[in-house]
Amino acid sequence: xxxxxxxxxxxxxxxxxxxxxxxxxxxxxxxxxxxxxxxxxxxxxxxxxxxxxxxxxxxxxxxxxxxxxxxxxxxxxxxxxxxxxxxxxxxxxxxxxxxxxxxxxxxxxxxxxxxxxxxxxxxxxxxxxxxxxxxxxxxxxxxxxxxxxxxxxxxxxxxxxxxxxxxxxxxxxxxxxxxxxxxxxxxxxxxxxxxxxxxxxxxxxxxxxxxxxxxxxxxxxxxxxxxxxxxxxxxxxxxxxxxxxxxxxxxxxxxxxxxxxxxxxxxxxxxxxxxxxxxxxxxxxxxxxxxxxxxxxxxxxxxxxxxxxxxxxxxxxxxxxxxxxxxxxxxxxxxxxxxxxxxxxxxxxxxxxxxxxxxxxxxxxxxxxxxxxxxxxxxxxxxxxxxxxxxxxxxxxxxxxxxxxxxxxxxxxxxxxxxxxxxxxxxxxxxxxxxxxxxxxxxxxxxxxxxxxxxxxxxxxxxxxxxxxxxxxxxxxxxxxxxxxxxxx
Numbered sequence: 001x002x003x004x005x006x007x008x009x010x011x012x013x014x015x016x017x018x019x020x021x022x023x024x025x026x027x028x029x030x031x032x033x034x035x036x037x038x039x040x041x042x043x044x045x046x047x048x049x050x051x052x053x054x055x056x057x058x059x060x061x062x063x064x065x066x067x068x069x070x071x072x073x074x075x076x077x078x079x080x081x082x083x084x085x086x087x088x089x090x091x092x093x094x095x096x097x098x099x100x101x102x103x104x105x106x107x108x109x110x111x112x113x114x115x116x117x118x119x120x121x122x123x124x125x126x127x128x129x130x131x132x133x134x135x136x137x138x139x140x141x142x143x144x145x146x147x148x149x150x151x152x153x154x155x156x157x158x159x160x161x162x163x164x165x166x167x168x169x170x171x172x173x174x175x176x177x178x179x180x181x182x183x184x185x186x187x188x189x190x191x192x193x194x195x196x197x198x199x200x201x202x203x204x205x206x207x208x209x210x211x212x213x214x215x216x217x218x219x220x221x222x223x224x225x226x227x228x229x230x231x232x233x234x235x236x237x238x239x240x241x242x243x244x245x246x247x248x249x250x251x252x253x254x255x256x257x258x259x260x261x262x263x264x265x266x267x268x269x270x271x272x273x274x275x276x277x278x279x280x281x282x283x284x285x286x287x288x289x290x291x292x293x294x295x296x297x298x299x300x301x302x303x304x305x306x307x308x309x310x311x312x313x314x315x316x317x318x319x320x321x322x323x324x325x326x327x328x329x330x331x332x333x334x335x336x337x338x339x340x341x342x343x344x345x346x347x348x349x350x351x352x353x354x355x356x357x358x359x360x361x362x363x364x365x366x367x368x369x370x371x372x373x374x375x376x377x378x379x380x381x382x383x384x385x386x387x388x389x390x391x392x393x394x395x396x397x398x399x400x401x402x403x404x405x406x407x408x409x410x411x412x413x414x415x416x417x418x419x420x421x422x423x424x425x426x427x428x429x430x431x432x433x434x435x436x437x438x439x440x441x442x443x444x445x446x447x448x449x450x451x452x453x454x455x456x457x458x459x460x461x462x463x464x465x466x467x468x469x470x471x472x473x474x475x476x477x478x479x480x481x482x483x484x485x486x487x488x489x
Contacts, residue, residue, distance in 0.1 A: 005482055008135040009043040012144035016082055017051050022390050023142055023172045029258040031086050033471035043081055044124045046097045047090035055079055063091055063127035065119045067189045072119050076127030091124045114180045115187040121148040122189050129161045137166040137482045143178035146212035153215040166485040169216035173387050174230050174237045178208030213242050217485040219250040222388035223409030227252030254412055255388040256471030262394045269370035276465035289375025293334045293359035302451045303332045305376030307369045307391055310339030315382035320346035321437035327354045329448055335360045336372050373398040378447045382440050386410045396464035402429040403443050428464040
């Protein structure tokens with residue numbers, strides 16, 4: 001039996017309190033899964049202005065960080081992760097986190113983001129120390145918490161409380177590294193000697209994630225394929241060489257799905273429940289989705305759903321390039337998301353040109369995303385790269401056949417409807433490779449042909465719905481990772 005651990009999660013996002021993507025969902029679901037396995041899990045995040053007062057709890061103690069240029073004083077609050085009894089610590093500082101957005105406004109980051117998140121990490125460690133609760137391992141997520149493993153291995157290496165602490169760092173998206181001009185380094189709390197190629201320095205800038213990759217005991221990312229991809233020049237975002245030096249300590253663990261939340265049999269957000277054994281309710285969900293997006297109700301028209309940030313990474317520009325050809329195939333497309341203004345404009349124009357086939361809702365809300373998953377026949381993800389992806393996993397459970405580009409976690413979780421997988425009975429979606437608009441058109445055309453073959457479609461739907469992407473398997477992999485990190489201290 002796996003030894004029960006005390007685990008502290010550092011994260012900048014946590015569903016349902018604040019979310020801009022998959023990080024928040026993982027930070028919400030993985031602690032619950034670990035808690036169910038008997039571990040003492042606690043989560044720490046910034047106390048953003050947007051967090052409702054009822055979820056902020058009580059002030060526990062002061063939380064102080066020496067940031068080199070000055071000493072910043074905040075507070076540690078203690079609450080609970082919503083819907084659970086998992087302790088949630090919030091690092092409070094109105095100057096850093098009492099702002100209208102977590103990272104910046106529109107396309108512009110706050111200029112002091114490096115200082116803000118170094119304060120979060122250092123003050124968070126100070127606040128936790130004062131509670132007297134000492135974890136066995138500190139698990140940090142993405143660049144916002146990347147200063148923590150570095151600080152623990154360097155500045156706190158001989159600390160009576162924190163010394164010898166095991167650290168795990170998970171890369172959710174390597175494109176965002178916490179890279180800033182060198183002049184910002186003075187306010188990070190790290191001595192000048194750490195601004196070197198062996199730690200923070202990168203092409204004359206400072207890079208918070210790079211230092212963390214050097215110092216964390218174990219590294220993970222969110223799918224096995226992405227762990228390999230980020231060690232290549234194409235996907236390594238300039239850190240492929242650094243990652244290759246840590247290849248023995250890097251592993252990919254596919255994200256899981258919380259089936260208490262994403263399950264069409266019990267989903268309160270959809271028009272009708274359904275299951276793999278009784279798909280009757282899915283037709284009602286499709287009709288409701290068409291009405292909700294202002295499209296003609298047409299049960300015989302293949303309906304393609306997209307829930308995505310409208311950004312370059314997600315291939316939305318290629319989707320816009322393909323839209324005329326997709327309309328010519330006679331399909332309907334619903335798009336839910338927000339992002340770059342030029343891409344929002346392009347999909348809005350497609351909806352204007354094809355009002356009975358293309359519909360867009362800008363913004364994001366959880367109930368509407370559930371309705372897109374339940375009501376669509378196919379779910380389209382034309383990502384240029386995708387560390388893991390969660391939407392394709394949701395789609396599988398909702399009997400909505402995913403159409404994905406073969407990259408990252410998409411390739412790890414969706415099996416193409418080809419001869420080999422059909423013969424094995426393992427086909428769950430449509431997978432394509434070339435990163436072009438015409439590849440999207442060809443994949444959608446394959447889906448249209450599949451839609452007309454009701455017998456084959458029923459098999460692929462049932463296979464996808466029966467697939468198990470629960471957190472149990474991933475949780476066990478993290479338990480082994482924690483044990484290895486502790487052994488490495």
